Amino acid sequence: xxxxxxxxxLNVPVLTTTGRKARLGELEGRxxxxxxxxxxxxxxxxxxxxxQCGLSVALLEAEDFAAGTSSRSSKLIHGGLRYLAMGxxxxxxxxALERKAVHKLAAHLAEPAWMVVPARSRGTLLKFRxxxxxxxxxxxxxxxxxxxxxxxxDLAGAEPWLDRTAFPWACAYRxxxxxxxxxxxxxxxxxxxxxxxxxxxxxxxxxxxxxxxxDGLVARCGLTGERIRVxxxxxxxxxxxxxxxxxxxxxxxxxxxxxxxIHIAVPHPRLPLNNLIVLSTPDKRSIxxxxxxxxxxxxxxxxxxEGGPTLWPEILADDVNYLLAPLPRFFPDAALSRQDVVSAWxxxxxxxxxxxxxxxxxxxxxxxxxxxxxxxxxxxxxxTGFRKMAEDALQAxxxxxAQSLPCKDPLEPLPGGQLESVDELARRISRQYGLEDSNALxxxxxxxxxxxxVIELNPEPVAESSRLLKGEIEWAVQVExxxxxxxxxxxxxxxxxxxxxxxxxNLDAIARLLAHLLGWSETEKKRQIDHxxxxxxxxxxxxxx
Ligand code: FAD
Numbered sequence: 148x149x150x151x152x153x154x155x156x157l158n159v160p161v162l163t164t165t166g167r168k169a170r171l172g173e174l175e176g177r178x179x180x181x182x183x184x185x186x187x188x189x190x191x192x193x194x195x196x197x198x199q200c201g202l203s204v205a206l207l208e209a210e211d212f213a214a215g216t217s218s219r220s221s222k223l224i225h226g227g228l229r230y231l232a233m234g235x236x237x238x239x240x241x242x243a244l245e246r247k248a249v250h251k252l253a254a255h256l257a258e259p260a261w262m263v264v265p266a267r268s269r270g271t272l273l274k275f276r277x278x279x280x281x282x283x284x285x286x287x288x289x290x291x292x293x294x295x296x297x298x299x300x301d302l303a304g305a306e307p308w309l310d311r312t313a314f315p316w317a318c319a320y321r322x323x324x325x326x327x328x329x330x331x332x333x334x335x336x337x338x339x340x341x342x343x344x345x346x347x348x349x350x351x352x353x354x355x356x357x358x359x360x361x362d363g364l365v366a367r368c369g370l371t372g373e374r375i376r377v378x379x380x381x382x383x384x385x386x387x388x389x390x391x392x393x394x395x396x397x398x399x400x401x402x403x404x405x406x407x408x409i410h411i412a413v414p415h416p417r418l419p420l421n422n423l424i425v426l427s428t429p430d431k432r433s434i435x436x437x438x439x440x441x442x443x444x445x446x447x448x449x450x451x452x453e454g455g456p457t458l459w460p461e462i463l464a465d466d467v468n469y470l471l472a473p474l475p476r477f478f479p480d481a482a483l484s485r486q487d488v489v490s491a492w493x494x495x496x497x498x499x500x501x502x503x504x505x506x507x508x509x510x511x512x513x514x515x516x517x518x519x520x521x522x523x524x525x526x527x528x529x530x531t532g533f534r535k536m537a538e539d540a541l542q543a544x545x546x547x548x549a550q551s552l553p554c555k556d557p558l559e560p561l562p563g564g565q566l567e568s569v570d571e572l573a574r575r576i577s578r579q580y581g582l583e584d585s586n587a588l589x590x591x592x593x594x595x596x597x598x599x600x601v602i603e604l605n606p607e608p609v610a611e612s613s614r615l616l617k618g619e620i621e622w623a624v625q626v627e628x629x630x631x632x633x634x635x636x637x638x639x640x641x642x643x644x645x646x647x648x649x650x651x652x653n654l655d656a657i658a659r660l661l662a663h664l665l666g667w668s669e670t671e672k673k674r675q676i677d678h679x680x681x682x683x684x685x686x687x688x689x690x691x692x
Contacts, residue, residue, distance in 0.1 A: 157600065157604070157625065157626060159336075159562060159597065159600065159626060160336040160337070160339045160340040160562050161336070161339065161625065161626045161627075161628075162212070162332070162335060162336060162339060162345055162347070162626065162627055162628030167346075167370070170344065170346060171346070171349075171368060171373065171375055173344060174205055174344060174346065174375060174377050175375045175376055175377065177203070177205075177378070178378045178379070178380070179202075179203045179204060179205045179344075179377070179378065179379040179380070180197070180202035180203045180204065180379065180380050180381065180548065181193075181197050181202050181203070181204045181205075181379055181380070181381050181382070181383065181544065182204075182205050182206075182207070182363060182364065182377055182378075182379030182381070182382045182383070183197075183204060183205070183206040183207070183382075183383050183385055184206075184207055184351045184364070184382065184383065184384050184385060184386055184393060185206075185207075185208065185209075185215075185384070185385035185386040185387060185389075185390075186206055186207070186208025186211075186212040186213065186214075186331070186335065186345070186347060187212075187213055187215050187216060187217035187331060187385070187387045188213070188217040188327070188330065188331050188334065188530050188533045189217075189385040189387065189513075189525060189526075189528065189533060189536055189537075189540075190206055190208070190383075190385035190386075191206070191212070191217075191331045191334040191335045191338065191533070192334055192533035192534055192536055192537035193383055193385055193525075193536075193537045193540050193541065194206040194334075194335065194338035194343045194345060195334050195335070195337045195338040195341065195343075195537065196534070196537035196538065196541055196553050196556065197338075197343075197537075197541055197552075197553075198338050198341035198342050198343040199337075199338075199341045199554065199556065200541070200550070200552055200553060200554040201550070201554075202548070202552075203342065203343075204338065204342070204343040204344070205343070205344045205345075205346075205377055205379065206335070206338065206343060206344070206345045206346070207346055207349045207350070207351055207364075207366055207377065208345075208346065208347040208348070208349065209348075209349070209350035209351070209369070209386075209389075210347070210348065210350075210369070210458060211347050211348065211629075211630070211631075211633070211634045211637075211638055212328070212331050212332055212335055212345075212347050212628070212638065213327065213328035213331035213332065213638050214458055214637075214638065215387045215388060215389075215458060215494070215495075216387050216388060216494045216495055216496065216497065217327050217328065217331050217387070217530065218327055218328035218331075218492075218494075218637065218638050219327075219408070219410075219492050219493060219494025219495075220327045220408075220494065220530050221408075221410065221435060221437070221446055221447055222324060222325050222326060222327050222437070222439075223322055223323065223324060223325065223423075223435070223531070224245070224246050224249050224250075224256075224257045224322070224323035224324070224325045224530070224531045225242065225243075225246065225322045225323065225531060226238075226239045226240070226241075226242040226243030226244075226245075226246065226282060226285065226286055226531070227239060227242060227511065227529070227531075228278060228279065228282050229432075229433055230510075230511060235510055235511070235512070236285070238510070238511060238512055238532075239282065239285055240285040240286070241532060241535055242529060242531045242532050243282060243285050243286025243287075243288075244285075244286055244287060245531050245532055245534065245535065246286060246322075246323050246531070247286075247287075248534060248558060249323065249325070249330075249531065250323060251558050251560070252333075252558060252559075252560060252561045252564050253330070253333055253560060253561045253563060253564030253595060254564065254566050254567060254568065254569060254595070255563065255564070255566060255569050255572075255591055255592055255593075255594075255595035255596075256325045256326060256329060256330045256333060256561070256564070256595070257323040257324075257325055258323060258324045258325075258569055258592070259292065259321055259322075259323055260321070260322055260323065260324045260422065260423050261295075261305075261319040261320070261321065261322075261422045261423065262319065262320055262321070262322040262422070262423045262424075262425060262435075263297070263305070263306060263317050263318070263319045263422045263423065263424050263425065264279075264317060264318045264319075264320075264425045265309060265314035265316070265317045265424065265425070265426075265477065266314060266315075266316040266317060266318065267313065267314060267315075267316075268316070269316060271316070272296060272316040272317075272318055275318045276294065276296070276318055279294050279318055279320045280294070282320070283320065288321060292321045293320075293321075294318055294319060294320035294321070295318070295319045296316065296317070296318055296319075297316065297317040297318070297319055298315065298316060299311045299315045299316075301317075302314075302315075302317055305319075305421060305422065306420065306421060306422060306424065308418070308419060308420065308478050308480060308481065309424070309477060309478065310476070310477060310478065310479050313476065313477075314477065319422065322423060324423070324437070324439075325530070326592065326593070326641060327530055328637075328638040328639075328641065329593060329638075329639075329641070330530070332627050332638075332639075333561040333562055333563055333564065333595075334533070334561060336561070336562040336626075336627075337559075337561045337562060340562065345628075346628075347628055347630065347634075348368065348369035348370050348630055349366050349367070349368055349369065349375075350366055350367050350369060351364045351365075351366050351386075351393065352364070352365050352366060352367050352374070353365050354382065354393075354395055354520070354522065355376070355378075356395075356520060359519070359520060360520055360521045361382045361395065361518075361520045361521050361522045362378060362379065362380075362382075363376060363377050363378035363379050363382065364376075364377055364379075364382065365377075370630060380547060380548070381521070381523065381544040381547045381548070382521075382522055382523070383522075383523045383524070383525065383540050383544060384522055384523065384524040384525070385524075385525050385540070387456075387495075387497050387526065388403070388405055388456035388457075388495040388496075388497045389456045390403060390497060390524050390525070390526040391403050392456060393524075394518065394522070394524065395518055395519075395520045395522050402500050403497050403498065403499065403500060403526055404451065404498045404499070404500040404501075404506065404509060405451070405452040405453075405454075405455075405456065405495045405496065405497060405498070406449055406450065406451060406452060406495065406496040406498055406506035406507075406509070407448065407449075407450050407451075407452040407460050407466075407493055407494070407495055407496075408446065408447035408448050408449055408493065408494055408495075408496060409446060409447060409448050409460075409462050409466045409467070409470070409491060409492065409493040409494075410444050410445065410446030410447055410470075410491065410492050410493075411444065411445050411446070411467055411470050411471075411488045411490075411491045412442035412443065412444040412445075412488065412489055412490045412491065412644060412645070412647075413442060413443055413444075413445070413483055413487050413488055413489060414441065414442060414443075414487070414489055415438055415440075415441055415442055415443050417443075417481060417483060417487055418436065418443040418474075418478060418481050418483065419438075419443070420436055420437075420438045420443050421438065422438075423435055423436070423437045423438075424436045424437075424477070426445075426473045426474070426477055427473065428469070428472065428473050429472060429473070432449070432507060434446060434447060434470060434473065435447075436474075436477075439645055440589065440641070440642075440645030440646050441645060441646045441647075441648060442489060442490065442644070442645055442646075442647075444644070444645075445470045445471075445474075446470060447470075448466050448469055448470065449496075449506050449507040450466075450506060450507075451505070451506045452495055456495060457495070459493070459682075459685070459686070460493040460494070460495055461493070461688075462491050462492075462493050462686055462687075462688070462689050463689060463692075464485065464689040464692035466493075466689070467485050467488060467491070467689050468485070471483055471484070471485065485689060485690050486690060488687070488689075488690065489647045489648075490643065490644045490645075490647045490686075490687075491644075491686055491687065491689070492644055492686070493686075496511075497526045497527060498510075498511070498527060499512065499513075499514045499526060499527040510527075511527065511528065511529050512527055512528065513525060513526065513527040513528030513532065513535075513536045513539060514526060514527050515539045515540055515542075515543045516543075517543055521547070523540060523543045523544050525539065525540045525543075534556060537553065538553045541553040560596075562597065563594055563595035563596055563597040564595055564596065565595070565596040566591075566595055566596045569588070569591050569592060569595075570588070572591050572595075572596070572598065573587040573588040573590075573591040574587070576590065576591060576598055576599065576602070579599075580602055580606065583614070586614045589614075590602070590616075590619075593619075593640070593641070594622070600622075601616070601618045601619055601622045602616060602618055603618070604617075604618035604621050604622055604625075605617035605618035605621055606618060609653055609656050609657055609660060610652070610653045610656035612652055612653065613649060613652070613653045613656065614649075615640065615642070615649060615653065615657070617660060619639075619640055620635060620640075620657060620660050620661060620664065621664065622639075623635045623639035623640065624661070624664045624665065627639055629661075630665070631661075631675055631678075632657070632658055632661060632675040632676065632678065632679055633675075633678065633679060633682065635657065635661060636650055636657070636679060643679075643683070650679070650683075654676060654679060654680075655676065658672050658675055658676050659672070661675070662675075
């Protein structure tokens with residue numbers, strides 16, 4: 148089954164839904180400088196950086212772009228203040244500085260927000276401030292973005308739901324919010340702009356060798372089952388939690404350690420926050436409560452996962468209870484239980500193992516290693532540090548090329564990234580197209596400077612009761628290579644987690660539109676709808692525990 152050709156071609160860098168058959172043919176017919184396995188943020192960053200340096204690049208993603216860990220994060224572009232306490236100063240400096248770089252690449256995918264740390268006393272506040280000041284120094288934070296101290300009166304205005312009797316003080320410092328899956332898509336489209344060939348639903352099944360050295364792989368198309376051979380002078384394995392499944396030679400000493408992190412979301416009116424709030428847990432960890440779309444999400448957990456790599460780690464009632472437990476101390480009026488949770492997601496951190504340490508104590512540093520066959524593998528790290536990880540991986544393949552790698556990154560805006568301020572653009576879009584302010588803001592957060600093109604593709608709502616536009620579904624297929632309902636709901640429009648009511652009310656209408664665009668039969672459409680319903684039931688199973 149191949150998607151039908153769509154009517155309105157757009158002059159923007161596109162991924163690969165239309166013309167997929169021809170693209171698979173091209174993949175098979177060429178010898179690439181570099182083949183990248185894995186379309187999460189790590190693979191995407193490598194593909195962008197390598198093609199920017201002039202290498203010919205093919206990237207293969209087994210499922211959908213960002214289907215793995217890169218759509219399940221806390222969605223922060225941050226240095227991770229808590230890693231400072233763990234002594235990872237180098238990592239914190241690197242990632243704190245990266246915040247500015249990602250903001251420059253795409254202001255809508257690194258939106259500044261206040262992270263609020265509530266304090267019980269002035270003494271605790273001063274302790275927090277010392278750590279935050281160090282963090283700001285490491286991240287070269289501009290004076291206008293430095294932290295503020297809030298007293299009881301400030302908090303009454305900024306966060307009225309916070310218990311000001313228990314927490315009369317707070318320190319608010321700058322972090323950046325992203326949309327992880329959409330960051331991956333934007334980075335991949337930048338790679339395409341530099342000439343990379345990027346394909347989802349194409350699984351690397353086995354590597355091929357020539358005189359003991361890896362020279363490509365055999366891949367299977369997830370839509371047709373067709374097998375193709377892809378040849379490359381170098382191959383990088385960036386398969387995240389699956390990286391060790393794809394190794395050609397065994398490493399005894401440095402196995403990955405998978406750590407599960409879950410998030411839960413409650414309706415925003417049930418926890419109406421204005422900022423990002425840090426909550427302390429009984430076991431002395433920090434979790435976040437973050438407002439977004441129609442929900443406030445809370446996360447995350449950090450527990451060793453023994454089940455092996457999987458796209459859908461189970462969300463247990465204990466995980467959910469752990470995240471709900473601190474809420475009454477901070478927001479006594481919220482009274483939230485498992486039944487109030489409207490969506491939830493889980494992801495696996497591919498951490499580089501440090502024997503003897505618990506998952507929560509392990510470093511978030513990345514590691515690159517080169518096997519005897521020349522296969523370069525990379526794992527660990529954070530979404531925030533994707534440019535640095537790309538540099539590390541390219542340095543490891545550099546000896547195979549007669550040019551120095553990586554080249555300098557000029558930080559050109561990613562597709563959709565040409566904007567100064569999300570709020571300003573949203574105001575203009577709202578006026579120009581007569582959209583509700585909140586809908587204009589939602590669109591700008593998804594599409595950045597390409598919002599007008601999305602609206603003009605088709606400004607009609609997908610259904611009478613919906614604020615989603617038909618243009619968004621068409622864009623997802625035509626520009627962002629969505630091949631199925633799950634791709635659209637979970638990783639393009641993000642409504643499965645952030646606007647679950649849209650999915651509940653308009654699933655059939657969205658599926659109908661997609662069926663028309665992709666040429667599905669009635670049976671296929673029903674199969675797609677059933678898959679989404681089953682997925683949701685499984686993820687919300689903890690409610691019946
Ligand atoms: P993945 O995103 O998993 O990508 C690997 C890809 O490889 C997958 O899409 C998979 O389908 C594909 N693949 C596997 N096998 C094959 C094959 N045979 N052929 C082709 N493709 C294959 N970082 C931050 O900076 N900020 C945060 O707020 C943050 N929060 C987090 C919260 C949680 C709960 C978790 C789990 C992580 C968080 N992180 C955060 C870390 C960050 O999300 C990860 O470091 C990052 O997403 C890992 O990306 P990756 O590309 O290495 O892996």
